Amino acid sequence: MNELNIDYSKMAIRERICLVEKICIIHPLFKGTLDKIRECHECSKYSAEPKCILITGPSGAGKTTISRHYVSQFPRQTSEEGTIIPVLFSTISVPATVKNVASGLLYSMGDPMAHKGTTYNKTLRLYKLIKYCAVKLIILDEFQHFIDRDSDKVLQVVSDWLKVLLDETNIPMILIGMPKSVEILLANEQLQRRFSTRKELSPFSYKTPEQQDDFRKFLKILESKLPLMEQSYLYAADTSFRFFFATNGIISKVMKIVRKATVLALEQKLEKLTMDILAQAYDYEIASKEFIVENPFNENIDKLLNSSNKETPQTVKATNRRIKAKKKEENISNILSIS
Numbered sequence: 001m002n003e004l005n006i007d008y009s010k011m012a013i014r015e016r017i018c019l020v021e022k023i024c025i026i027h028p029l030f031k032g033t034l035d036k037i038r039e040c041h042e043c044s045k046y047s048a049e050p051k052c053i054l055i056t057g058p059s060g061a062g063k064t065t066i067s068r069h070y071v072s073q074f075p076r077q078t079s080e081e082g083t084i085i086p087v088l089f090s091t092i093s094v095p096a097t098v099k100n101v102a103s104g105l106l107y108s109m110g111d112p113m114a115h116k117g118t119t120y121n122k123t124l125r126l127y128k129l130i131k132y133c134a135v136k137l138i139i140l141d142e143f144q145h146f147i148d149r150d151s152d153k154v155l156q157v158v159s160d161w162l163k164v165l166l167d168e169t170n171i172p173m174i175l176i177g178m179p180k181s182v183e184i185l186l187a188n189e190q191l192q193r194r195f196s197t198r199k200e201l202s203p204f205s206y207k208t209p210e211q212q213d214d215f216r217k218f219l220k221i222l223e224s225k226l227p228l229m230e231q232s233y234l235y236a237a238d239t240s241f242r243f244f245f246a247t248n249g250i251i252s253k254v255m256k257i258v259r260k261a262t263v264l265a266l267e268q269k270l271e272k273l274t275m276d277i278l279a280q281a282y283d284y285e286i287a288s289k290e291f292i293v294e295n296p297f298n299e300n301i302d303k304l305l306n307s308s309n310k311e312t313p314q315t316v317k318a319t320n321r322r323i324k325a326k327k328k329e330e331n332i333s334n335i336l337s338i339s
Contacts, residue, residue: 143177
C-alpha cells in the first residue's frame, strides 16, 4: 500500500501520472550532505569569512536533486518593498565566461535585463541585487564547466572572478559538479583555500549486507510514494539486485525506470509494477539509449549473479537458493526483511 494509504483509484490516470513525475526521494544517506549545506548557510550569520563547500559526484548521483530540495525550503518572498531571495541557485552554462555566469545569476534573480550590459556593469548589478535581495547563500551547479571542453584547461579568468565575487559579497557558496571539478580548485590557490570543505556523493553500492540494506531501504521509500494501490515489492532481495544490476546504483536511472514503469502500469490499468512492466521500462529508458542488449528484468537471476561485470554479493545468492526451494507465496514474507 502507498505511504499515506490514499485511495488513488478515485483519481484520474493523468493526475496519478503527474504525481509520479513529482516524486523526490531524499534518502537518509544524503542527510550528511544536507547537513553540510545547512551548516554553510547558517555560518553566514556569524562567521567573519563565508564558509564554502564543493559537492562532487558522478552524473545521476543526486547532487542537483539535493540542492534543489534545499532551495525549496527557503522560498522567495515578494512584497511591495521588493523580493527577498534567501538562497540563490543558478546553473553554470557553456561556455563558462564571466559574462555568461553573471548573466545566469542575474537571470536566476529575476533581472529582466540579465543578458544586457557589459561584463563590468553586470557584475556591479549582481553585487547590488545580491545585497538588495538579502541573499544568504549561493549555490552554483555544473561547476565542471569552468574547465574548457576543447583544451581541458581550467578557465582562470572566470575562476578569479568567482573568487572576487566571494570577497565582495562575503556570502557562503556551494559549488556542485562532476568529480573533475576538484581540478579547478587545485589550479586556483585562493579558491582552493575557500573551498577546503569537500563532500562527495557516490552511487549506491551492493557489496556488503549494509550497502544492500541501504539500497533496499531507498527502494522501499520510493515504492511507498508511488500512486499505486498494490505492493510491488521492489525492495525484495532478487528485485533489488536486478535494479542494482540495471542502474549500478545510480539514483537517476532508478527513478527513470520506476517512473516509466508506473506510467506503463497505469496505462494498462495495473496497480503494481510487475517484472514485465519493469522490463519494458528498462528497454525504453536505459537499453534503447545506452545500446544495451541484456535486460536484467528479463534475465534469469542466476545469469545475472554469474555475470563477471557486476558485483555478486553472497546474500543475494543465498536468497536465490531459498527462492528456488519455496513457493512464490512464501517468498514474499521471507524476502521482506526490512523493518
